[in-house]
Every structure is written in C-alpha cells, then in structure tokens.
Amino acid sequence: MLTIRNLHASVNGKEILKGIDLQVNARETHAIMGPNGSGKSTLSAVLVGHPAFEVTQGEAIFNGQNLLAMPPEERSCAGLFLSFQYPVEIPGVSMVNFMRTAVNEHRKYQGKEPLNAGEFLKLMKEKQALVELDKSLVNRSVNEGFSGGEKKRNEIFQMAMLEPRLAILDETDSGLDIDSLRIVAQGVNQLKRPDNATIVITHYQRLLDYIHPDVVHVLYNGRIIKTAGPELALELEEKGYDWLK
C-alpha cells in the first residue's frame, strides 16, 4: 500500500528525516515509536504534504501513485488520512460544512454523486455514535473551544467519515483519559478492513494494548533504527530507548 524509500526531508534548511525506508501493506497495523524530536510528526506531515517541509531525496509510492507529487487534497482523496497531533481550530467554519465539503470532494474524486443533506446527516449521526462524539460538537466551528480529548475524538470522527485506505494516528493517545482512549481505540478498530492499514505513532504501550500492531519501528534522529514485532513495544516500555542508540 505504502512504500517509502530513502526519504530525506528538511525544514528551514535543517535536515530532519535522514533516509526513511518503510513498507506498509493492506491489513497491517504499524507502530512508530521514538523519543520526542526524533521526526515522527515530520514523517507524517511530509506524507500528507505539509508545505513547510521540503523533500530533498527519496520517494513514497501510495497504491501505485507517486504520493510526493500530489497536492495534499489529492492525497486525502486517494485515501491517506492523518490524525493530527495538534488539531487546528477553525473559527467560523462549521463542522457540518467542513465535513460535507470534504466528504463530497472525496465522492467527486471517486466519480460518485454528492450526498444530499439528508444522506449526509444520516452518515454523520452514524459515525458520531462510533466515537461517542457529543452531538453539540458537530454544530460548532471546527475544533473551536473543544477540549484536548474532544479534539482527538473529532479526528477519529473525521477518519470514520472519510474511510481512508491508510490512516496515520500521530499521538492520538496523548492527553486522553482512560475512557477516551478506549473509545478512540475502539473506533479505530471498528474501522479496520482487509483493504486498509494503520500507522500508529505513540510513546506508550497503553494504546497498543487496544490497537495491536503487527510491526513496531523505532524512529530516532530521523532514521528508523529498529523494526520488530509487537514484543518490541513492551521491551521499549520497560527499558526506554537508550539501549538502542
């Protein structure tokens, strides 16, 4: 589904990613772990096309398409989704309007008719229930005045609405209380299908107790320095990262 080869990226002339190789297949769940500042968010930002980052070398192929050549909106329509570590507040743009525009752009890309108001509201209701997102939140502006936990749930709600092929969850668990964590994790698990995949970026085993990874990577200083099975996460939880450096 996603093949990354020798990916280098920099911001303001400073190299952050120093040669990343990664292969993610359908059905798989990958966990990327690593200390703060190692480049995890940068990797996800580069994959979804954040304009602040410059790719200096390497490639990323997503379902046969050259991902890095596509504008961010096209990457989204092609099935890539990022649950942001820091979701953005957009005062004045309602959740409903935002999501309806997004969903219908996805449908347009797939050659489908846009949903009418009734169909759209039905879909919203259904997905809202999945992440137990308070009904009042979808009547507000995007993320405006949402608590930390509500913002993260809203990310998973958007993911549920857009049904991506590959979802990247960037520290979706940080700042969540136990109940929210469970709800978010259950939501993610329910969205799993044989033809999609998930990358979970996290510091903690906590989330991985719910979302079981098939593969665990350690990203350190812009490089993936270790890749192993789910037992690696437990080992990291116990020993930290220092033994790997």
Place this chain on the structure above:
Amino acid sequence: MQQYIDLFTQHKSRIEASCAPLLNQAREQAFETFRRTGFPAYRSEDYTHTDVPGLLQEDFGFYLNRPASSGAFPLAFHCQMLLQTAFSAYDVNGYFYSGEKNQPLPEGVFSGSLNVFAERYPELFSAYYHRLAMQEADGLAAFNTAFVQDGYVLYVPENVIIENPIQLTNLLIGNQRSLINRRLLLIFEPGAQAKVLVCNHTGNEQTAMAATQVCEIFAGKGSVVDFCEMEECSPQTIRLAAHYVRQESSSDVRIHAITLANGTTRNNYRVDLAGAHAELQLSGLTIADQRQRTDNYTVIHHQVPDCRSHELFQYLVEEQAIGAFSGRIIVAPGAQHTEAYQTNRNLLGSREARMYSKPQLEIYADDVKCSHGMSTGQIDETALFYMRSRGIPEAEARYLLKLAFTMDVLRGIRMEGLSDRLKWLVEKRFRGELIKCQGCI
C-alpha cells in the same frame, strides 16, 4: 471646485424652483460654507486616504429637473434582499420614488420624499433637517446641502413600532457621467422602533457615477434603530457618504456598513451618545478586490456617562484594493462608566493589497472600560492546510475561510433573514459571480 461654485450660482433658482421652500432655507448658508472650505483637502487630518477634490475634479453632469415627487417607481426593478418589507422606496439619481405594493404604515408614520415631508411637517422638518450635519463645517456635507433636491425621510412617532424592515434602494442609472446628491433623514421619537435597509446599486457598469449622501439619524429616548447599508456598485462608482447619529438616553442603535462591491467609497460615521444608557453597535464589512477603495471614518463620542459602544470593522482586501479604517472614540470628561470597545480585523489576500488602520482613543474620564484591537494578516495557513488534508481543494478552503471571516459582522444584523441573504451574496461575490441581488436590475 470652481465649476461647482459656478454651477450653483447659475442654476440656484432652477434648483430652488423644484424644491420645497424649507429645503432651500439651508441651501445658501451651506453654499457659503462650501465656498469657504471647499472639499476636504486630500491628506488633511481626516482625509488621509481619500482624495475628494481629486475624485470630483472632472466635470460631472447634474440632474436639475426634479420630476414630480412621490411618483411610483418607474422601472421594473425588484430587489429581493428582504422577504418581508413594511415599505419599499427608491432613490433614483437623487430623486425619491415610492415602491409599488406598499401597505399602509402605522398611524402617524411618515415614509417618503424629503420635499413632501418639508411641506407636510414643516415644524418637524425645521427641528431636524441639517441639525446634525451643520455642527461640523464639513465641506462635503455642505456641498450636499447646497445641491440636494430630494431624499428620503422616515419619521416614526413616539412609541410606534414598525415590525418589518423598510427598504430604500438607491439607484444610479443612465449613461451620462453624473454627480448626484442624496439625503436621508431618519427621526425616531422616544420609544419608536424601526429597521431600515439601504441598498446601493448602479445600473450601468461603464458610466462613471458619483454620489454624495448625507444621512441624519435621530434616535430618541428608548428608541430601537437598525440601519444597514449595503453597497454593491460598479467599479466606476464614487460614493462619498456622511452619517450623523444622535442617540438620546437608553436608545439602542445598530448600524452596519456592508461594502460588497464598489469603486471608491468614503463613509463617515459620527455618532453622539448624548443620553445615559445609550447603546451603539457600529459594524462594517468590506470586501474589496481589483482596484476598489473603501475608507471608513468613524467618530464615536461618549458625551455622557453610562453609555456603551461596540465597534467592529472587518476588511478583506485582495488584488490591488485598498482599505482604510479610522476609528476615533472620544470619552468626554465626566462620561464615567463608559464602555467602548473597538475591533478592526483585516485579511490581506495579496502582496499589493493595502490596509491602513488608525485607532484613536481619547479618554478624558477615569472610570471607564475601553479597549481596541487591530490585526491585519493573511489567511491562516495552518487552517488552510488542515482543510486541504481532508480533501478540500485549496481554492475551496480559502473560500470557506474567507466566508467565515465575514460572518462576525453579518451575525450582528437584527433584520430577519437579512444576514442569510447577505451571506448568500458574499458567497456569490467570492465565487466571482456577477453579484446583483437576485432580480435586481
């Protein structure tokens, strides 16, 4: 300027012949003021960004033959800005026409031509006409008063409430480059309530049209006044408007200045809070692109204690357009417990776009709450990217963000359905569609 002095001297008798004698009474003195001061000089303190003499330097034609007044509006023109109106009126090139299907208004209300009002209510006319405008020796207001031949008057007697809005549509039509002078006089006696929407349109995209407008609003004790003015004119249009508002105690006034499309616009708002517990909301929204210019100049004068004013002006300036905002707030000595809040937010859409903002707070009382905030910036790139990352194309995301920006001002409009209607017009404006309020012209 000399051509206007000559014109007045030559045609004074013709102008006067077609107007009510009371209307002519203010004329001579105003002309003397204009002869003495001329138009406000470019770069003078209050006219830093609008060159009035330059704009009016060229020769404009004048309409001097006022048609028989109070005639029904002659054109097939239906503005559908409002679903329900209590009364509709037109001002075509400075002359008043009544709308077709007007229902009777509550007893005692006058809604009609300035000349008819002068004849029918001479005492009221003399008590109010030009009373606010004359306080300032402003050359523009003096010019208007010297040349004006007609206009619109709304008089709402004590405790009379007009539920549905009144709509006045100002039209500049014809294919002669011309200068017209328009007058509005709105009188609210104590406890009176009414809402007025003024739409400004031009009929011909090619012809240069200039309009001066003087609007005086008297908000009596406990009155509730909504005044929303919307401009949607051609790039060839020059609008020079001065609004004078006097608020008595416990009056509640809301003014909106919406500039959706225009050429060169100068709006002056001078509001005197003259009675305790008066409350003012003065808001403006400007959307400008191409080479449009909008200059809003406001003075809010807290003359007595215990009044509140909220001022909010937002500008979206794109391409080579220029926006200017000047917000002067004066809190007089002894005007304690004043609350005065001013906000000016601007969004620049290009490198060439310019915005000039000048807040000016002059506070001579110590027990007051006053604040002002100004910000000028670009579209929020983080929000833009967030939206794109969900599949929304960049142009659409920009459009949604711009629309969101305009909502702060539109939200405050108290006329049923009008903010939705304006939102719809703003949407069309952003989509680059010809904006004519549905069915208009």
